[in-house]
Amino acid sequence: MANRTRTPNEGLARLLKQAKWSRSQFALVINRMGAEAGLGLRYDQSAVSHWVGGTVPNPPVRRLIVEAFSRKLHRTVTHAEAGLPLAAFDQAPPGVDTVEGIVDLGRADMDPSRRGVMAAAGLFSAGLAVPVFSAPAHATEASPVTPGKQTVRIGAGQVEAVRRMTDKIADILDELGGAHARPMAAAFLVNTVVPWLRAEASDTVKKDMWATAADLVYLTGWMAMYERDHGTAQDYYVKALKLAGRAEDHVTYCRTLRGMSLQASNLGYGPLALKLADSAAEAAPKAGPRLQAFLMGQQAHANSMVGDHRRARSLLAETEAALMKADNRRESIGGYNQSAYAFHVSHVLHEGKDLPGSISALQQALKVMPSNERQGRVHFYAVLAQRQLEYGHLEAACESWARFLEDYEHISSARGDEHFDTMRLRLKPFRKAQAVRQLSPRIADVALLKA
Incomplete structure (x- = not known):
C-alpha cells in the first residue's frame, strides 16, 4: 500500500506559536473572519490540528489563514511562510501572487548571509515565459483583496515617498555598491511598500503606487543581477513586469524587458x-x-x-x-x-x-562618466584593462587596473569581486613584468581589506 503519510506543516505551527494562539482560538478566529467574507465556516480545534498535520485547506480558507496571521503579527504573512500553496491565479485575488512573491523574495534578500542559499535555490531560466503587458484594468482590481476592511489609507504623499526612497537607494548603489543598497531596498519593499500596496486609496493613487513599486522592484532586480544572483534577479524582473502591467505603466514594463535583455547578454544568451x-x-x-x-x-x-x-x-x-x-x-x-x-x-x-x-x-x-558613479567606474575600468591586456598593452592595462582598485576599495559588489579575481588571474603569467611588480603591493593591500 502506498505511503499516505502527510508532511507536518512546520510553518503553520511556527506562526501559531508566534501569535500565541491555541488551536481552538485559531479556529474561532478563522470562523469569524470567514463570516466577514460571507463564508459560513464551522471549524474547531481538530480542523486546525489536521492543517498542522499536513492537510491543505481549500483556497479561500488559505487566504483567511494568512490574513489572520498578518493582522495578529502586524506584518505581511505569505502563503509560503504559512506552509500553504498559493491558489491558482484564476482563483486568487488579483495581485496576490505578485505581492506575496515580493515579500518572500525581499525577506530572503534582507539578510546578505543568505545570498548563497538563495543563489542555489534559483537559477536563471533561458526559457522563461515573459508576462505580457496587460489590457487596461480598473485600478480597484490591482490591489489584493483581503477579508474585512483595510485600516490603512494612502495618498500621493506615500507614492512620492517610494519615488524618493528609490532615488536614494539608486544613489547608494552608485556610490557604495549593490551589496549595501540591495538589503535596504528589500527591507523597504517588505516593511513599507507592500503594506501600502494592500492599503485603501483612490484609483489614481493605487495605479501610481503600483507603478512606483514596479520601479523599485526593477531596481532591486538590477542589483541582484550585478551581484551575480541571476535567478533572484529574474524573479524580481518578472514581479516588476506584473506590477507595471497592473499599473498600466508602459515605460517601466519596457525598461524591465530591457534589463532582462542586459542580463541575458551578460550571461551570453545572444538570441534571447x-x-x-x-x-x-x-x-x-x-x-x-x-x-x-x-x-x-x-x-x-x-x-x-x-x-x-x-x-x-x-x-x-x-x-x-x-x-x-x-x-x-x-x-x-x-x-x-x-x-x-x-x-x-x-x-x-x-x-x-x-x-x-x-x-x-x-x-x-x-x-x-558622472563623478558620482563609482560602481560604474569599477566595471568600466575593469573591462578596459581586460581589453587592453587582450590587445597586448600590459602597461596600459595595469594603469587601468590601478584606477579600478582606487574605486573598488570603497564599494561592496559581487561584480567588483569578480573583476578583482579576474585581474589577479590575468596578471599571474606576467608577474615578473615591471608594471605588474609595481601594482602587486596595491593588489595585496586591497585583498587584505576585502578578506
Missing part, C-alpha cells in the same frame, strides 16, 4: 538578449528621446552578439541621434547618458573584432 531587447522597443509607448536611446542601445549590443553588425551600427546611429535630443536631466532609474552610449559602442565594436576601437570607446565612456 535580442528577443527581449526587440520586445522592449516594440512595446514602448511614444517615448521621449532618452528612453528611446536607452532601449536602442541595448538592441544594438544584442544585434552585435548574434552577428548582425550592420543592424547594430544602424541602431547605434539612431541611439546617438536620440540622445542628442534628450535633456540633461539625471534619472536614477533607467537613466541613459553619453557614457552609457559609449559603453554600448565599445560592446558593438568588440563583438565586431575591432579591439582598438572598443578600447577607445571605453576610454571615452570613462571620460564623460
Whole structure:
C-alpha cells in the first residue's frame, strides 16, 4: 500500500506559536473572519490540528489563514511562510501572487548571509515565459483583496515617498555598491511598500503606487543581477513586469524587458538578449528621446552578439541621434547618458573584432562618466584593462587596473569581486613584468581589506 503519510506543516505551527494562539482560538478566529467574507465556516480545534498535520485547506480558507496571521503579527504573512500553496491565479485575488512573491523574495534578500542559499535555490531560466503587458484594468482590481476592511489609507504623499526612497537607494548603489543598497531596498519593499500596496486609496493613487513599486522592484532586480544572483534577479524582473502591467505603466514594463535583455547578454544568451531587447522597443509607448536611446542601445549590443553588425551600427546611429535630443536631466532609474552610449559602442565594436576601437570607446565612456558613479567606474575600468591586456598593452592595462582598485576599495559588489579575481588571474603569467611588480603591493593591500 502506498505511503499516505502527510508532511507536518512546520510553518503553520511556527506562526501559531508566534501569535500565541491555541488551536481552538485559531479556529474561532478563522470562523469569524470567514463570516466577514460571507463564508459560513464551522471549524474547531481538530480542523486546525489536521492543517498542522499536513492537510491543505481549500483556497479561500488559505487566504483567511494568512490574513489572520498578518493582522495578529502586524506584518505581511505569505502563503509560503504559512506552509500553504498559493491558489491558482484564476482563483486568487488579483495581485496576490505578485505581492506575496515580493515579500518572500525581499525577506530572503534582507539578510546578505543568505545570498548563497538563495543563489542555489534559483537559477536563471533561458526559457522563461515573459508576462505580457496587460489590457487596461480598473485600478480597484490591482490591489489584493483581503477579508474585512483595510485600516490603512494612502495618498500621493506615500507614492512620492517610494519615488524618493528609490532615488536614494539608486544613489547608494552608485556610490557604495549593490551589496549595501540591495538589503535596504528589500527591507523597504517588505516593511513599507507592500503594506501600502494592500492599503485603501483612490484609483489614481493605487495605479501610481503600483507603478512606483514596479520601479523599485526593477531596481532591486538590477542589483541582484550585478551581484551575480541571476535567478533572484529574474524573479524580481518578472514581479516588476506584473506590477507595471497592473499599473498600466508602459515605460517601466519596457525598461524591465530591457534589463532582462542586459542580463541575458551578460550571461551570453545572444538570441534571447535580442528577443527581449526587440520586445522592449516594440512595446514602448511614444517615448521621449532618452528612453528611446536607452532601449536602442541595448538592441544594438544584442544585434552585435548574434552577428548582425550592420543592424547594430544602424541602431547605434539612431541611439546617438536620440540622445542628442534628450535633456540633461539625471534619472536614477533607467537613466541613459553619453557614457552609457559609449559603453554600448565599445560592446558593438568588440563583438565586431575591432579591439582598438572598443578600447577607445571605453576610454571615452570613462571620460564623460558622472563623478558620482563609482560602481560604474569599477566595471568600466575593469573591462578596459581586460581589453587592453587582450590587445597586448600590459602597461596600459595595469594603469587601468590601478584606477579600478582606487574605486573598488570603497564599494561592496559581487561584480567588483569578480573583476578583482579576474585581474589577479590575468596578471599571474606576467608577474615578473615591471608594471605588474609595481601594482602587486596595491593588489595585496586591497585583498587584505576585502578578506
